[in-house]
Amino acid sequence: MKSVTYISTAKEIFDNAALDTLLLQCRAFNGKNDITGCLVYNGINFLQLIEGPESSIDSCMARIIADDRHSGVVGIRSETIGVREFPSWTMAGRLYPDSKGQTSVGIIDEVLQGARSQTRAIFSSFTTLKAA
Ligand SMILES: Cc1cc2nc3c(=O)[nH]c(=O)nc-3n(C[C@H](O)[C@H](O)[C@H](O)COP(=O)(O)O)c2cc1C
Numbered sequence: 001m002k003s004v005t006y007i008s009t010a011k012e013i014f015d016n017a018a019l020d021t022l023l024l025q026c027r028a029f030n031g032k033n034d035i036t037g038c039l040v041y042n043g044i045n046f047l048q049l050i051e052g053p054e055s056s057i058d059s060c061m062a063r064i065i066a067d068d069r070h071s072g073v074v075g076i077r078s079e080t081i082g083v084r085e086f087p088s089w090t091m092a093g094r095l096y097p098d099s100k101g102q103t104s105v106g107i108i109d110e111v112l113q114g115a116r117s118q119t120r121a122i123f124s125s126f127t128t129l130k131a132a
Pocket of ligand 1: 008027030060066091
């Protein structure tokens with residue numbers, strides 16, 4: 001299996017509805033293609049990990065890169081794995097609206113518990129970044 005982690009920049013701010021739609025789209029394709037993973041959004045950048053059979057991950061990355069709701073997709077880690085880090089999630093990620101109407105997407109600690117320490121470090125450092 002293959003695991004890819006990347007970051008990208010949203011072209012426009014994603015509101016609740018846009019993030020709900022995105023998560024539904026992710027889960028629909030991933031569920032049919034044996035892909036699991038997690039997604040976070042801090043108000044400007046996305047950080048996502050996808051894992052699964054190599055051919056599924058390659059076609060998923062092509063879909064992701066082709067999506068014009070974001071740009072600047074940069075892979076930060078790509079590797080062969082034997083065991084999934086997010087086996088129960090076609091795409092883990094939960095909306096956290098704040099009082100200013102900005103919504104972020106985070107993952108609860110419990111979901112990250114099953115991940116490797118390097119993965120936990122990548123995701124926890126990212127969520128401390130904030131949009132200006
Ligand atoms: C931040 C971000 C994350 C995405 N993650 C996934 C994903 O995990 N799986 C997937 O199939 N597509 C993913 N996409 C791509 C969109 O889901 C896809 O372009 C959309 O569903 C439209 O596909 P369609 O043209 O086949 O309808 C992502 C797109 C963005 C912007």
